[in-house]
Amino acid sequence: MQEQNGNHQTDYNLNREQKSPAGAALRKMFRFMKGEKRNLGIAFFVMMLNAGLTMLTPYLIGYIVDHFILKKQYGLLMQYSALLLGIYIVWAGTEYLQAKLMGGVGQRMLYTLRNEVFNKLQQLPVAFFNSNRSGDLISRINNDTDTVNQFFSQSLMRFMDSIFSMIGVAVFVLSIHWELGAASLIPAVFILLFALVVSPWVKKKNAISLKANGDLSANIQEGLHNFKTIIAFNRRDYFRARFSKANDINYKTSITAGIANNLFTPVFGFFSNLAQLIVLGFGIYLIIEGQFTLGLLISFMSYVQYFYRPLRELAALWASFQTALAAWDRISVILSRQSNLPVLSKTDTAMSTSGNVLTFQHVSFSYPDGKSVLHDINFNLQRGKTYALVGPTGGGKSTTAALIARLYDPTEGLVLLNGQDIRTYTPEERTREIGFILQEPFLFTGTLRENILYGNAELRQLNDEQLLQAISDTGLSDLLSRFDAGLSTQLVTTSDSVSLGQKQLIAFIRAVLRKPQIVVLDEATANIDTVTEKILEEILERLPATTTKIIIAHRLNTIENADEIFFVNAGEVIPAGTLEHAMDMLLQHKRAS
Structure with a gap:
């Protein structure tokens, strides 16, 4: 039986981002302000009052x-x-x-986003x-969300205030003298056209600048995370070269973005000054003709300033808006991603697997880059037995274990757990x-208790004595006694206070406490001494x-007591029988390679 799943082929590369239209992007951003209607309403009223006072003065x-x-x-x-003083105070x-x-x-x-x-x-x-570097993801969570927040908390209200002020000014100047008012607004048309043409390029x-900043963050994170290796191999020069290249790209893109963002200011300023010259020249002509007064000309000059000064601010605000849109594109591309591991609805009856706890039926697997790892794999694992997966590096052992734990779905075929498609189980x-103990276990800074109860809702409510x-x-008491x-x-995972062997012990305690039906050990004893390994056995x-145990290991003493051994190589999982037979298959592979 074969079944095409294909879910894991989802393109998760965040560099292939889709650009959102400005209006659609704003509507999606406002979704994170649903509970702010009252505050936004008050702010809008205050803004209207502010604009009215600005028009009156x-x-x-x-x-x-x-x-x-x-008239003295x-x-x-x-x-x-x-x-006037009272108006200015208000x-x-x-x-x-x-x-x-x-x-x-x-x-x-920002908090909600x-x-x-x-x-x-x-x-x-x-x-x-x-598919994505953690440093770039951190940059999106920290920097890009803050960029969006800066626009909403500072720029948006100024933006709206400027728009209302400009509309109010336009109404006032056209009502006072429509010909002079129309002449004063002509440069604004050219400003609008310029903004429409240049804005896509600015965004x-x-x-590009935000992406370069994310790449720089990723390079720093990777370099610092692997700094021990860099020092051990004396490759600081390599780290410096990578950082220098990323920093150089970030510098150049930032300069280009800065030039783009600042392009609006001088252009808007030029047309603002041009509008004042038009008003001054036309206004003096009207005064000479007796159609205008000095006071109205002063008012008109003030109104023109009130109209074009917000425009100059809009130059910076518009650049901020374009930056926020670019940041939102980087955020929304994460929010739009869906898991390629959906939970399917359970069937009423389990498939017949003769009581096996785990079954692979015609399983094939390829990574998203197209590399095929497993080909038409079939095997059954029975309850209570111990199985070992052996084979050369890159043969597919860890991939097989990942499919058992459903870190991926097979490209073709089915993985059955207790006779049910594993995809019907919730996480x-x-x-x-299924308990999964990795070669490099995950811990987080906190207490030992917090780490061993990670994801264990059943034991989380116990007090220390009960635990x-x-x-x-x-x-597991002997393992716990190794921690003072x-x-x-207290575990600080970013320091050397916790050895890799201790991390492995904690991961082991965490997995065993769950009492899973299946325990998968992927090189789980590779970083501990033989005495501790004996205790774990x-x-x-x-x-x-x-409990069914699945062991991936290179140490022979770890797998010598296995009930059945599988040889994993070249995309195949073959029953190897005895340990001696498995060793012969490994030797044959080495000779052939």
Whole structure:
């Protein structure tokens, strides 16, 4: 029986990003502000009030010039000056309130967005992380989300405020004198055309710069993570060369992005100055013709400044918007990814597997890059038996183990667990049934207790005394005694305080405490001494009689007691019979190679 799955062939390469239209991107960004309607409503009202005050002051200044200064009515001048002072104070208050409201909205959005991106990463399979560097993912979670937040918390409200101010100014100048008003707004048309033409190029340059920044972060993370190896092989020069190359690319792309972002400012400034010259020249002509007053000309000059000053701000804000869109593209490409390991609905009846706990039926597997690893594999594993997988490096042993643990799905065929398609098990059910101990186990900074209970909901509620009893019942007390502070031992995984052997012991305790039906040991004893290895073997023997053990190891003493040995090589899994027969097959392979 063969079944084409193909799920694992999903393209997880984040460099192949799809670009979102600005409107669609903004709508998706606003999804993270669903709970902020009240604050956004207040901020919008304050912004309208601010814009109204901004529109009122130039007209008042022109009125004061025409009616009080030119006519020398200084008493009224002082009263209107006090009114202007009051308006400016209220305006300052609205500015502060806007900043406070949008700052809070932005921070809450950042919190929600980072949570969503991180939770999405938790749902994605191993294939995703094999296709993308962790440093770049960190940059997307930290830097790119912050770029989006900066736009919403600081730039968006200023952007909207500028738009409303400009609309208000346009209405005022056209109502005061439509010909002069229209003449003052002509340069704005050229600004709009320029922005529409140049914006896609600016966004593209920012996207390239953000990617280069992510690549630089990835290079730093990889170099520091493997710094011991770099020192051991005296290849600091290699690390420096890689960093220098990434830093050089980041520098050049940042310069280009900076030039693109700053291109709007001088262009907008030029057309702003041109508009003031138009108003000044046309306004003086109208005064000479007796169609205009000095106060109105002063008001008009102020209005033109109020119209084009926001435009100059919009130059920087528009660049910020393009940067935010580029950052959003990098974030949304993660949010759009779906796991290629879906959970299928369970069937009412299990397939007939003669009581085998695990069955491979015509299983083939290829990695997304097209490299074929396994070809039409068939075998059965019975409950309570110990199996060993041996073979040359690269033969497919770890891939077989990964399929057993469903880190990947086969390209073709079925993997059956207890007679059911393994894809019908939820992640919680599957990890409860299958314990996987890797050669390089994962730990996180925290206490020993937190690490051994990682993902174990059943034991997480126990107090220390109850947990110690559970550890004792499982025969793991000797391993726990190797840690001075017991369950309270602090583990700092970024330092040398925890050896690789100790990490392996913790991973072993963590897996055995789950009491799984199947225990997979992928070179799990490679980094521990023979005495500890003997203790681990004794603990394995004390597991329930129904527990099936699958061992991948190069040490012969680790597999000599296996009930059955499989030879894995060139995409085939062949029953090898005895240990001697397996050794003969290995020797034949070495001679042939």
